[in-house]
Amino acid sequence: MMKIRYVQNDEGPELAYSSESxxxxxxxxxxxxxDHDRTGKLKEFEDWRLSPQKRAKDLxxxxxxxxxxxLMLFTSHLAIPSTGKRSQTYGGKEYDPQVTTPSELTDIxxxxFCKNRIKHTLVTTIQSPQVAAEWNNKVQSLSETMPWAIPIVNSTDPRHGYNSDAEFNEGSGGQISQWPESIGLAATFDPxxxxxxxxxxxKEDRAMGISMYLGPQIDLGTEPRWMRYSGTFGESARLSSKFANAIVEGFQQTLGRWGKESVSTMAKHWPGGGVIEAGRDAHFAYGKYGVYPQNNQQYQLLPFISVLDKKLTDVDRIAGIMPYYSISMDFAPGQSENVGNAYSHYLITDLLRQKYQYDEVVCTDWCITADEPSNVVDILSGDQSWGVEENFTVAERHLKLLLAGVDQFGGNKDPEPILWxxxxxxxxxxKPWAEKRFRKSAMRILKNIF
Structure with a gap:
């Protein structure tokens, strides 16, 4: 049985690592x-006394x-154990509880981790918190055997609600504390x-081995017909901003700083997904457009501005931003291109990076680079490459996203389009420009890991 070894540093962190790695x-x-690189010589990135920024820059x-x-890749949705619609094989065979322990790693x-060098997962349903923790220990032990021994970051969509009725909350209803949906929390008017x-x-997420929260969802609920309305904090930008700040602080702070109970957060969906035409949704081709009939673009941005403000301390600033699938039609006439938000150089670089000086991770929503499925009524099927679904190959979509300023690709498992x-x-x-661009994204991602 794998054992975890612990070493306590005086006036420093407790180190944990696998006895088998x-x-x-x-x-x-x-x-x-x-000794991450197994040289026996201490490098800056291995030195916990240095800042995460300095360690990330070095590595x-x-x-x-x-x-x-x-580093730029993010797995598709993983169930632990992998059964049902998330079924994967174990040693070439379907999961059998009489043969396979639920915390085993699947073939995929x-x-x-080993072939594609992926360091970020999205965990959905789990059999129990204990199984999730055991699975995470095996994942981290495997990561320690690989070059650089970079830890795996396990992320989650919201999982503290009651209902698991959709892809974006299918981990809900488990053996952890359960809370109202975001709209219910906002109804208390108590940040x-x-x-x-x-x-x-x-605390619960970290106990299960989860260290990233794909939330909060801080789109404004200005279109009440939108199917994701319950995940918002309502239509008030002021109230939504207060709740956004409060949740980010709650997740990311451990006694006022980053620590063992901190979970990094990723606000979604930039620049606001609650404006979909007629209340449809951008998971569908017929709901791909975000519209601004009253030219209220700036109002939709306010909750995001509240959590990415440069004046915030590092632990209170949102660690990541996720754009929505939708095309924000004529967001900035004459400046913005009418493509999916993550593909927009104006929305990602000109507005987010430059105007609001946000230099943290930007990750796409899941599966936006593949071709549109033939079954257009298959909701949450992925492959919502809106605005570039024609005349762009999968690889060309990756290139366009990188040139727009994106760092990570949600749900993409293949490194080849990125390398192309x-x-x-x-x-x-x-080559110098390209290498600098890639290392910039690596530094942002590694900073969050550290």
Missing amino acids: GLGLIEKNGHYFK AQRLSIEDIAG QKEY ELARRFGTIAS AYQQMCKMMG
């Missing part, structure tokens, strides 16, 4: 550090482009309650 320690001046310069492509999961929710939920995009960047702008 072969990962060693470096001792220096009475302190212990993980980002050491990784290969193939390593960075792995091993391929994700402090939302902060308490974040504090409690983050890198080669195209080298041809277009030169």
Whole structure:
């Protein structure tokens, strides 16, 4: 049985690592550090005394482009154990509780981590918190056997509600604390309650091995027919902003700073997904357009501005931003291109990166680079490449996203289109420019991991 070893540093963090992974320690001046690159010499990225930013910058310069492509990928939805609609094989066979323990890694999961170098997962249903924790220990032990021994980041959509009726909340209803949906929390008009929710939920998530929350959903509920209305904090930008700040603080703070009970958060869906034409939804081709009949673009941005404000401390600023599938039609006439929000250079670089000075991770919503499925009524099937569904290959869509300013690809498991995009960047702008662009995304992603 795998054992976890612990080493406590005086005036420093407790280190934990697997007894089976072969990962060693470096001792220096009475302190212990993980020997991630197995050289026996302490590097900046291995030194927990340095800032996450400095450690990330150091490691980002050491990784290969193939390593960075792995960092940019995010698995599709994983169930633990993998059964039902999320079924995967174990040693070539379907899951059998008489043969396979529920916390075992599937064949595809091993391929994700070992072959494709993926470091980010999306966990949905789990048999129990204990099984999730055991699965996470096996995942991290495997990661420690790989070059650089970068930990795997397990993320979750909202899972503290009662209903698991859709892809974006299918982990709900488990053996953890259950809370009202966001619209129910907002009905209390008490942001402090939302902060308490974040504090409690983050402790539970970390106990299960989950360290990233794909939320809060801070779209404004200005279109009450939208199917994701219950996931909003309502139509008031002021109230939504207060609840957004409170939940981010609750999840990300451990006694006022980043720590063992912190879970990084990713606000969605930039620049506001609650404006879909006629209340349809951008998971469907017939709901791909976000519209602004009263030119209220700036109002929709306010909750996002509240959590990405440069004046916030690092632990209170949102760690990631996720754009929506939709095309924000004529968001900035004459400046913005009418393509899916993640594909828009104006929305990602000009507005988010430059105007609002946001230099953290931007991750696409899930599966926006593949071709549209033939069954257009198959909701939540993925492959919503709106605005670029014609005349763009899968690889060309990756290139366009990277040029727009995106760092990660939600639900994409194949590194090849990313590597193709890198080669195209080298041809277009030169290798130094392309390499610098990739290492910039790597630094943002690694900062969150550290």
